[in-house]
Amino acid sequence: MVVRKTQIADTSEPIIQTTQSCVRSCSHSCWHIFLAIVLVLSLLMNAASLYFLSGNSYAVHGDTVGIKKALLELEYDKVGGQKNYETIQKYSQLQLKEQIPQIEQYVNSAGSGTTPSPTTQADQTTQPSGWTLSQEDIANLKKGAAIEGNANANILVIEYSDMECPFCMKQYHDTNLAPKLKTQYGDKLAFIFKNNKGVNHPGTTVKALSALCVQKISGNDTYVKYYHAIMDASTNEGGVYDVSKLGTLAKSLGLDQKVFQSCVDTKEADSVFAAQTAEAQKFGLSGTPGTLIINTTTGKYDTVEGAYPYDTFTTKIEALLK
Numbered sequence: 001m002v003v004r005k006t007q008i009a010d011t012s013e014p015i016i017q018t019t020q021s022c023v024r025s026c027s028h029s030c031w032h033i034f035l036a037i038v039l040v041l042s043l044l045m046n047a048a049s050l051y052f053l054s055g056n057s058y059a060v061h062g063d064t065v066g067i068k069k070a071l072l073e074l075e076y077d078k079v080g081g082q083k084n085y086e087t088i089q090k091y092s093q094l095q096l097k098e099q100i101p102q103i104e105q106y107v108n109s110a111g112s113g114t115t116p117s118p119t120t121q122a123d124q125t126t127q128p129s130g131w132t133l134s135q136e137d138i139a140n141l142k143k144g145a146a147i148e149g150n151a152n153a154n155i156l157v158i159e160y161s162d163m164e165c166p167f168c169m170k171q172y173h174d175t176n177l178a179p180k181l182k183t184q185y186g187d188k189l190a191f192i193f194k195n196n197k198g199v200n201h202p203g204t205t206v207k208a209l210s211a212l213c214v215q216k217i218s219g220n221d222t223y224v225k226y227y228h229a230i231m232d233a234s235t236n237e238g239g240v241y242d243v244s245k246l247g248t249l250a251k252s253l254g255l256d257q258k259v260f261q262s263c264v265d266t267k268e269a270d271s272v273f274a275a276q277t278a279e280a281q282k283f284g285l286s287g288t289p290g291t292l293i294i295n296t297t298t299g300k301y302d303t304v305e306g307a308y309p310y311d312t313f314t315t316k317i318e319a320l321l322k
Contacts, residue, residue, distance in 0.1 A: 149182055155296070157191050158192045159289055162195070162199070162289075163231060167289060181313065193224070196290060211230070213269050217256075289306070
């Protein structure tokens with residue numbers, strides 16, 4: 001679907017502490033940094049153990065080399081031999097080298113009294129900058145979507161979000177992304193809110209299915225009102241919208257509550273939810289919020305993964321317009 005083209009410079013600056021996003025577990029897990037920190041501590045402890053044991057052995061037995069060799073033999077046995085041990089060590093060193101900048105950032109932030117959000121490399125808003133989409137690709141992204149603004153706008157912004165993610169709420173309430181972009185760019189910009197399973201908080205799935213059922217039953221305008229109502233009543237301090245009120249909200253917007261509830265209970269919109277989540281992943285947006293910015297004329301696009309300051313988005317939009 002995606003074709004490499006010319007590079008687009010990435011000039012974004014991270015949010016005050018660090019990138020803030022709810023990050024998918026598994027390959028994009030936010031535990032990577034902590035595992036790396038544990039790895040560092042483990043290596044230091046192993047080194048200290050070797051030093052201590054060899055020093056004491058030398059004092060008692062005078063056989064430092066022998067002790068070190070014996071300890072290494074124990075490590076070899078744990079992983080099935082010396083070759084496996086050396087391969088694992090090389091892998092650990094490469095992984096550690098890759099994570100050092102993030103570990104330093106975490107340590108520096110902790111030392112300054114702030115608590116950064118664990119992130120992955122994808123959070124640095126560099127992937128997949130500089131690629132292009134065909135007009136068919138863009139049409140597919142817009143197909144069936146609830147477009148807010150001019151459907152033929154030169155810039156299309158798609159936010160892949162989770163209505164229970166605190167960082168999505170931060171982007172919604174604090175950054176106020178969609179309203180500010182609409183005010184600044186007017187008819188030159190269109191906005192789409194799509195659903196991404198992301199970390200899959202307790203109410204993620206039912207809220208996404210509910211919104212998509214509203215769209216299926218009552219159309220795009222009602223879908224927009226529905227997700228806005230949920231986000232308006234949520235906060236990034238953990239005050240998520242009560243899932244028991246989803247049916248009542250749908251009814252207040254004119255939907256037949258029995259038809260709505262049947263759609264949710266039978267997961268009629270599950271395939272759409274899965275497709276939107278997979279779509280986000282194709283662009284490296286496994287975490288939430290994840291934002292895709294496209295120049296619909298040239299096909300060039302860029303991404304932002306995480307709750308970044310408003311200027312980050314406008315900088316990328318201006319770069320795409322050049």
